[in-house]
Amino acid sequence: MxxxxxxxxLLVSSFPSLAETKNTIGIGYQYGGVFGxxxxxxxxxxxYFISAGLVGGAAGYQLLLDGEKKHSIxxxxxxxxxxxxxxxxxxxxxxxxxxxxxxxxxxxxxxGVRREDEGGVFGSYGKVESKFTADVNLGYQF
Numbered sequence: 001m002x003x004x005x006x007x008x009x010l011l012v013s014s015f016p017s018l019a020e021t022k023n024t025i026g027i028g029y030q031y032g033g034v035f036g037x038x039x040x041x042x043x044x045x046x047x048y049f050i051s052a053g054l055v056g057g058a059a060g061y062q063l064l065l066d067g068e069k070k071h072s073i074x075x076x077x078x079x080x081x082x083x084x085x086x087x088x089x090x091x092x093x094x095x096x097x098x099x100x101x102x103x104x105x106x107x108x109x110x111x112g113v114r115r116e117d118e119g120g121v122f123g124s125y126g127k128v129e130s131k132f133t134a135d136v137n138l139g140y141q142f
Contacts, residue, residue, distance in 0.1 A: 019043040020101065026139020029090055029110055032056045033080035038139065042100060047072060056080025062094060069100040076110060086115035086128050090135060100141075108137030 024038040025031070031038050032053020040049040045064040051057055058078030065071040072094045079087045090112035098104030114133040117126050 024139045024141040028137030084114035088114040106139040110135035
């Protein structure tokens with residue numbers, strides 16, 4: 001979690017002052033797990049984000065792929081206490097139903113690795129294992 005906070009602070013401090021910002025609520029790893037809030041800074045075709053959820057947090061980067069600004073790929077790094085208390089790293093794809101600059105639904109997919117110990121949500125003990133993870137995200141951007 002300390003790494004996520006440090007990365008988030010670095011990302012926030014690097015946001016260009018002229019960039020557009022967006023607020024999104026949703027579910028999935030990109031939103032900090034079960035339910036969370038994502039703050040994004042959009043500069044040309046680059047999206048930088050930080051998020052905080054009920055059970056975790058994340059930070060990441062996405063690159064817009066098309067002129068309509070509806071499709072993006074990127075990475076997300078973070079942790080959440082239910083299935084990845086030792087961290088996760090994902091390659092992500094997002095679809096913005098109305099385009100990234102407008103309000104609307106955001107649908108996302110992620111594949112990557114999560115690290116979890118034997119204690120899971122009940123405590124931090126035992127062997128830490130890296131496991132494959134696939135993630136579906138759903139949010140609404142304001």
